[in-house]
Amino acid sequence: MIGRRWRNALKGGLYALFRFGQRFGVDILPRHFYSSIPDIAALSRTNYWRAPLDMIGVAGADIGPQLAFARACGPEQLRLRLADMDLAGYAARENGAAGYNPVDAEFLYFFISTRRPHRVVQVGAGVSTAVILKAAADAGHTLDLICVDPFPTDYLKRCRDGGRIQLVAEPAQTVSRRMLCDLGEGGLLFVDSTHTVKVASEVNRIILDIMPRLVRGAWVHFHDIYFPYDYHRSLFYDPFFPVESSLLHAFLIHNSRYTLRCSLAMLHYAAAGTLRELLPSYRPPANHDGLGDSYDAGELFPSSAWLEVTG
Numbered sequence: 001m002i003g004r005r006w007r008n009a010l011k012g013g014l015y016a017l018f019r020f021g022q023r024f025g026v027d028i029l030p031r032h033f034y035s036s037i038p039d040i041a042a043l044s045r046t047n048y049w050r051a052p053l054d055m056i057g058v059a060g061a062d063i064g065p066q067l068a069f070a071r072a073c074g075p076e077q078l079r080l081r082l083a084d085m086d087l088a089g090y091a092a093r094e095n096g097a098a099g100y101n102p103v104d105a106e107f108l109y110f111f112i113s114t115r116r117p118h119r120v121v122q123v124g125a126g127v128s129t130a131v132i133l134k135a136a137a138d139a140g141h142t143l144d145l146i147c148v149d150p151f152p153t154d155y156l157k158r159c160r161d162g163g164r165i166q167l168v169a170e171p172a173q174t175v176s177r178r179m180l181c182d183l184g185e186g187g188l189l190f191v192d193s194t195h196t197v198k199v200a201s202e203v204n205r206i207i208l209d210i211m212p213r214l215v216r217g218a219w220v221h222f223h224d225i226y227f228p229y230d231y232h233r234s235l236f237y238d239p240f241f242p243v244e245s246s247l248l249h250a251f252l253i254h255n256s257r258y259t260l261r262c263s264l265a266m267l268h269y270a271a272a273g274t275l276r277e278l279l280p281s282y283r284p285p286a287n288h289d290g291l292g293d294s295y296d297a298g299e300l301f302p303s304s305a306w307l308e309v310t311g
């Protein structure tokens, strides 16, 4: 058996190698049960983990009320308007790059049109910003839009210069707490950023420090949420293994202040037919235990989750 001295020396060597790799933008890690990176070979050989969770303790997890909420957000005249509009193409052209996916973009358009929030704070912006601005303009609604993004596109800079948004080109970890919390009644905190749970990540800050402070009546949106599965749809294609969805899920269990109003991923698995009637761009991708069969399958998958502070 390897002694404590040798084990510590080995760990020190591995840490030095890791630090060396990071200087060149790569993470060099041993495969070990202490690592947070999943063992992809082992996962691909086994099935015990491939199952939906029953969302126990999450208020709003029932599909009926979620469908009622989705229908209320997207009344017929809005659905017809969207069917005639290439919303995703428009927003990608405005932003100069793709980003937020077409199906979630349509739901976002519905939400802004019908819920009419007066203040929206975006963490991670771009395509979704163009969708929010268009939905508000089409609805004759004015809102304050604050975009927190450390790498803003030229489109976001043009919107700032034209006075259409307030742009804060900083990571959401370093902006004031007040900026993220100050949503007012019916305001929206829209999160679509790194999806990472790690030391000093903006996702940790938002879920652990910001969300518990939001006032009743506020809304929170997250993207790339894979309820009721506890793993990313592109697990076998995307090397970054985001676990934001799991941290959000843990936050919601027996949380009496938050209600899950709608998880488009849950509706995909439980009510694809109804979702298809609601969202013109939605083409239900195949299901294999919550896993897609290509990287694109993850990208085109409806994955926004909408939460209301109800307590």
Ligand SMILES: C[S@@+](CC[C@H](N)C(=O)[O-])C[C@H]1O[C@@H](n2cnc3c(N)ncnc32)[C@H](O)[C@@H]1O
Pocket: 098, 099, 100, 123, 124, 125, 126, 127, 128, 129, 148, 149, 150, 151, 152, 170, 171, 172, 173, 192, 193, 194, 202
């Ligand atoms: C997955 S993309 C989201 C795309 C965006 N929501 C859209 O509508 O196109 C991730 C976004 O998060 C931004 N981002 C990266 N780190 C961030 C941080 N620490 N705080 C806020 N935004 C961040 C990136 O610049 C990028 O725009």
